[in-house]
Amino acid sequence: MTLAPPTTADRATPWHGHASADELAHWSAIAREVADALAVDVVERDRGNLLPVAPVQLLRESGLANLLVPAALGGAGAHWETAFAVTRIIARVDASIAQILGYSWLNQACAVFYGADTATTDAWLRRSAEANWVWSDSFNPVSPDLSLVADGAGYRLTGRKAFATGAAVADVVIAGAVAEGGERDGQFLVFAVETTREGVRHVGDWDNIGYRASASGGIQYTDVRIEADDLVGVDLGEPFSTVVTPGVQLLFGNVYLGIAEGALAQAREITRARRNSWFLSGVERYADDPVTHRVFGELVARTAAVEALADRLNRTYDVAVARGFDTTEADRAELEVAVAALKVVSTEVGLEVANRVFEVTGASSTTTATGLDLHWRNIRTHSLHDPVDYKRIEVGAHFLNGTVQPVSLYT
Known part of the structure; x- marks a missing residue:
C-alpha cells in the first residue's frame, strides 16, 4: 500500500x-x-x-x-x-x-x-x-480494537464494534485500526469499505427503549480484505483531524434540541385539542388554564435559549472547519469547550421538555398510538452516549483553571 x-x-x-x-x-x-x-x-x-x-x-x-x-x-x-x-x-x-x-x-x-x-x-x-x-462508522472507542494484519499488498480486518449506527442500511462504513506489518506497520489507518463486502456482518442486536429505528446494532468483521483503494488516510492526531469529534457532539446538541422542539409541537396540538378542563381551573379548556400556560412558557423559554446557543455554534463550526490544517490546539480546545456547554444544556432541556409535556397533555397522551413517548425514549436513550456530568466538569474546569480535557472520541 x-x-x-x-x-x-x-x-x-x-x-x-x-x-x-x-x-x-x-x-x-x-x-x-x-x-x-x-x-x-x-x-x-x-x-x-x-x-x-x-x-x-x-x-x-x-x-x-x-x-x-x-x-x-x-x-x-x-x-x-x-x-x-x-x-x-x-x-x-x-x-x-x-x-x-x-x-x-x-x-x-x-x-x-x-x-x-x-x-x-x-x-x-x-x-x-x-x-x-x-455513510456509517465503526469507531466506537469502548469496543475492543479491530485487528488489521498485513496480507500481501493489502490487509485483513477482523473484530467487532458495537453501536455502528446506520451501518446496516448505509452504503459504506468508516473504520480504523493500527496496521500490523506491511509498510504502514504501527500507523493508525482510516479506511472505508462497502457494508456488503464479504466478511462484513451486521449483528442486528439493537433492541433498546429508544432510537429503535436507528439501526444501531453491532458490526462484525471477519478477514475483510482491505485494499489500497479503501484507504482514506492516516490518523496522525493533528488538531484538525480531531475537529470531527466536536462536530459529532454538536450534532448531538442539535438532535436533542430537535427532540425538545418536536415534543413541544406535538404537545401543543394535543393540548389545543383537549376537551373540557380541570375542575378547579375556572376555565373551560385546558388550553386556557394558567397552569398549562406556565408549564409551556417555562419549557418554550428554555428551549429558545438552547436554540440561540446552537445557532451560534452551528455557524462557528463553519469557521472552525475553514481553518483546515492550520487549526491549532488552542482553536480546537475553544471549540470543544463551547460545544460541551451546548451538550450540557441541550441534554438537560431536552430531557425536561420530553418528560414534562405529559403534565399538560394528560393521561390520554400516554397511549401507544399517540406516540408522544417517542421523544422521551429517544433522548433518554441517546443522552447516555457519554456521561453529561463529564461535560459539566469539562466546562467548569476550563472556566476556573483553563483546563482542557485530553483529546478523545468523546471530547
Missing part, C-alpha cells in the same frame, strides 16, 4: 464561508418535506424496531446525502450550519433518522479530516456524490 505521509501543504479543506439565507431556507424546506414523510409511519417503525431502509432511501432521493460535498465534485456545496439545521428539523419527528443523516455527513467528512492529500479527498467525495452514498 503506497500512501504518502500527509502534509499541510498538499491538503486543503473544501469548506469555506457561511450559509446564505437562501441556502438555509432551501434546505430547511426540503428537511421539512422529509420530516413530513417520516411522520406518516414513525410510530409504527419505532414500535416494530424496523431497519430504516425506506427512510434512508428518502435521504438519498432528497439530495441530503451529499449536502456537504462541494458542487465541483457533484454535491450541493452547502455549509455545516445548514446541515445541523436540517438534522434539527428532522429530529423533531424522527431522531433516529436525523442521527443517521448527521453521522453520514461526519463520516463522509473523514475523507477531509483524515485525507492523505487533496486528490484523495476529492476522489472520495466525488465517488460518494456519484453513487449517492450514505
Whole structure:
C-alpha cells in the first residue's frame, strides 16, 4: 500500500464561508418535506424496531446525502450550519433518522479530516456524490480494537464494534485500526469499505427503549480484505483531524434540541385539542388554564435559549472547519469547550421538555398510538452516549483553571 505521509501543504479543506439565507431556507424546506414523510409511519417503525431502509432511501432521493460535498465534485456545496439545521428539523419527528443523516455527513467528512492529500479527498467525495452514498462508522472507542494484519499488498480486518449506527442500511462504513506489518506497520489507518463486502456482518442486536429505528446494532468483521483503494488516510492526531469529534457532539446538541422542539409541537396540538378542563381551573379548556400556560412558557423559554446557543455554534463550526490544517490546539480546545456547554444544556432541556409535556397533555397522551413517548425514549436513550456530568466538569474546569480535557472520541 503506497500512501504518502500527509502534509499541510498538499491538503486543503473544501469548506469555506457561511450559509446564505437562501441556502438555509432551501434546505430547511426540503428537511421539512422529509420530516413530513417520516411522520406518516414513525410510530409504527419505532414500535416494530424496523431497519430504516425506506427512510434512508428518502435521504438519498432528497439530495441530503451529499449536502456537504462541494458542487465541483457533484454535491450541493452547502455549509455545516445548514446541515445541523436540517438534522434539527428532522429530529423533531424522527431522531433516529436525523442521527443517521448527521453521522453520514461526519463520516463522509473523514475523507477531509483524515485525507492523505487533496486528490484523495476529492476522489472520495466525488465517488460518494456519484453513487449517492450514505455513510456509517465503526469507531466506537469502548469496543475492543479491530485487528488489521498485513496480507500481501493489502490487509485483513477482523473484530467487532458495537453501536455502528446506520451501518446496516448505509452504503459504506468508516473504520480504523493500527496496521500490523506491511509498510504502514504501527500507523493508525482510516479506511472505508462497502457494508456488503464479504466478511462484513451486521449483528442486528439493537433492541433498546429508544432510537429503535436507528439501526444501531453491532458490526462484525471477519478477514475483510482491505485494499489500497479503501484507504482514506492516516490518523496522525493533528488538531484538525480531531475537529470531527466536536462536530459529532454538536450534532448531538442539535438532535436533542430537535427532540425538545418536536415534543413541544406535538404537545401543543394535543393540548389545543383537549376537551373540557380541570375542575378547579375556572376555565373551560385546558388550553386556557394558567397552569398549562406556565408549564409551556417555562419549557418554550428554555428551549429558545438552547436554540440561540446552537445557532451560534452551528455557524462557528463553519469557521472552525475553514481553518483546515492550520487549526491549532488552542482553536480546537475553544471549540470543544463551547460545544460541551451546548451538550450540557441541550441534554438537560431536552430531557425536561420530553418528560414534562405529559403534565399538560394528560393521561390520554400516554397511549401507544399517540406516540408522544417517542421523544422521551429517544433522548433518554441517546443522552447516555457519554456521561453529561463529564461535560459539566469539562466546562467548569476550563472556566476556573483553563483546563482542557485530553483529546478523545468523546471530547
